C-alpha cells in the first residue's frame with residue numbers, strides 16, 4: 244500500500260500527475276470514478292469493472308465513513324469545561340473575576356461509541372439504552 248500527495252500538472256489541455264516510482268505500470272492504465280478515482284496502473288482490470296466496484300463499494304462506504312469521522316472530531320472538542328486549577332493565572336487573569344451560581348443540569352456520562360468513536364453525552368434520565376447520534380449503532384450503558 245502506498246500513500247502520497249502529488250502535484251497536478253498542466254499537460255496540454257489536461258491535468259496530469261505522476262505515479263510514485265515504486266508503482267508498476269503498463270502501457271495503458273484504466274481509471275474510473277468521479278470525485279474519487281480508482282486506477283489500475285497496469286491496465287489489466289477492465290474500466291467497467293473498476294467503475295462497478297467504485298459505485299457499489301468505494302463511494303457509498305467512503306462517504307459514510309468520512310461523515311462519521313468528521314462528526315466525531317467535532318463532537319470531541321465541544322462542551323468540555325476548563326478546570327480552574329488548569330495553569331497558573333497570568334496578570335490579566337489574576338484580577339477579581341465575577342463568579343455566579345449555575346444550577347445543575349441533568350447527570351451525564353461521557354462515552355465513546357464502540358463503532359464510530361464519536362463522543363456522546365449520555366443523559367442518565369433517558370435510560371441505559373440508545374442509538375449513537377452519529378452512526379446509529381445501538382449502545383447499552385453499563386455503570
Ligand SMILES: [Zn+2]
Pocket residue numbers: 356357358359360361375376377378379380
Ligand atoms: Zn457511533
